[in-house]
Amino acid sequence: MKLKVGITGQNGFVGKHLYNMLCLFPDEFERIEFKKEYFADLSSLDQFTSSCDVIVHLAAMNRHSDPKVIYTTNIALVESLIESLIRTKSKSHILFSSSSQESKDNMYGKSKKEGRELFIKWAEEFNGQFTGMVIPNVFGPFGRPFYNSVIATFCHQLTHAEMPVIQIDGELNLIYIGELVEEFIQQIRSKKSNLNYQVIHTAHSKVSEILSLLNRYKEDYLEKGGIPAINSRFELNLFNTFRCYIDTENHFPVKFTQHIDPRGAFVEVIRLNVGGQVSFSTTVPGITRGNHFHTRKIERFAVIKGKALIQLRQIGTDQILDFYLSGEEPAYVDMPVWYTHNIKNIGEEELFTIFWINEFFDPNDTDTYFENV
Structure with missing residues (x-):
C-alpha cells in the first residue's frame, strides 16, 4: 500500500523540494495536494487531514516586521491543524518542522518550540503519532533571498550585480535541502514517533567563509565559464545552490x-578545477x-557542429526555456x-556534441530521473 503524504507549506522552500522528491518514489508514496487556502476553509482542511497517512507540517512564517505576528501566525496554524485532526479522528503520522532557534530568545523560535509542545500534547491525549524535527539552518536551490537563508541572499546578490554585506560574521550549523529531505523521508518510512528528533547539521562554517567561496564561484564560473575546485560535499551543494540563482534564460x-x-x-x-567525465x-x-x-550533478552540453535545440524546464513548473545553438558559433x-x-538535432546534418559531467557514471547511483521537458 502506498503511503498518502500531504505537506502543509507545499509550495515553500522545503515543501517544494520534499514534494518533488516524493514523486521519485511513485510505488511508495502518493502525494495529497495541499493549498494554503485550506487553513481558512474547515471543510477543505478536514478533507485533507482525513485523506493522509502522513502530514508534514511545514507551513509557517519566518520573517515579519512585527515579531509578534510571526508568533501568533505560527501558533494559529498549528492549532488549526490539531483541531482538524481531532474533528476527523485522524490517525496520520504528523511530522513537524521545528528549528534550532527553539533555544534562542526570539518569537520565531518560541513559536516553533510551543508548536512542537502543542503537537506532543495532542499525541498524548489522542494516542497520535508525532515526530518533532528540530532542524538547523537550511540552504539549497530556489530558496527565497532575504527570507530563507543568508546563503540565498548572497547567491541572489552575487548573480544580480549586487554587493553582499556581512552583518554578523557568525558560525552557522548547516544542512543542505537535499539532505534534509532525506531525513524527512527516513522518518516517514520509519512510521515511528520521535517527539524531539534532533536533525544533525552536515556542515559548519563562518558567514565570511561562505561568502569567500561564493565569490570564487562568481569569478571562476559566472565570469570565466570554468568549473571551480570542489573539495567537499558541502562545496558541491553550495556551488549547485549558487548556479540556481543565475538568470538561466538570459545567461545561456x-x-x-x-x-x-x-x-x-x-x-x-x-577549464576544470574538478574531475569528471567527458x-x-x-x-x-x-x-x-x-x-x-x-x-x-553538474553537466555541460557543448555544440561544436550542426544545429541544436536545447530545452530546460524546472521540475514542478511549466515554463520551457529554448536555446538554439549552432556549430558555426x-x-x-x-x-x-x-x-x-x-x-534535439534541428539541422539537416549530424549534430556533434561534447558532454561533460562532474562525476563518473555509476549504474547503481545514476542521479538521473527521466521526465519529458
Whole structure:
C-alpha cells in the first residue's frame, strides 16, 4: 500500500523540494495536494487531514516586521491543524518542522518550540503519532533571498550585480535541502514517533567563509565559464545552490572563443578545477536525446557542429526555456539541478556534441530521473 503524504507549506522552500522528491518514489508514496487556502476553509482542511497517512507540517512564517505576528501566525496554524485532526479522528503520522532557534530568545523560535509542545500534547491525549524535527539552518536551490537563508541572499546578490554585506560574521550549523529531505523521508518510512528528533547539521562554517567561496564561484564560473575546485560535499551543494540563482534564460547559451587559422579552428571547451567525465556524441537529424534531470550533478552540453535545440524546464513548473545553438558559433549550456533537459538535432546534418559531467557514471547511483521537458 502506498503511503498518502500531504505537506502543509507545499509550495515553500522545503515543501517544494520534499514534494518533488516524493514523486521519485511513485510505488511508495502518493502525494495529497495541499493549498494554503485550506487553513481558512474547515471543510477543505478536514478533507485533507482525513485523506493522509502522513502530514508534514511545514507551513509557517519566518520573517515579519512585527515579531509578534510571526508568533501568533505560527501558533494559529498549528492549532488549526490539531483541531482538524481531532474533528476527523485522524490517525496520520504528523511530522513537524521545528528549528534550532527553539533555544534562542526570539518569537520565531518560541513559536516553533510551543508548536512542537502543542503537537506532543495532542499525541498524548489522542494516542497520535508525532515526530518533532528540530532542524538547523537550511540552504539549497530556489530558496527565497532575504527570507530563507543568508546563503540565498548572497547567491541572489552575487548573480544580480549586487554587493553582499556581512552583518554578523557568525558560525552557522548547516544542512543542505537535499539532505534534509532525506531525513524527512527516513522518518516517514520509519512510521515511528520521535517527539524531539534532533536533525544533525552536515556542515559548519563562518558567514565570511561562505561568502569567500561564493565569490570564487562568481569569478571562476559566472565570469570565466570554468568549473571551480570542489573539495567537499558541502562545496558541491553550495556551488549547485549558487548556479540556481543565475538568470538561466538570459545567461545561456554562452559562446566559446574560436581561434581560426588556415588549418581550421580551435575552441577551448571547459577549464576544470574538478574531475569528471567527458563524452562525445553524434545525433542524426530529428532525434532528441535526454529528457531527464539530476539532483546533484553538474553537466555541460557543448555544440561544436550542426544545429541544436536545447530545452530546460524546472521540475514542478511549466515554463520551457529554448536555446538554439549552432556549430558555426560554438556555444554551451549548463544544466541546473532539478531542471529536466534535452537536446534535439534541428539541422539537416549530424549534430556533434561534447558532454561533460562532474562525476563518473555509476549504474547503481545514476542521479538521473527521466521526465519529458
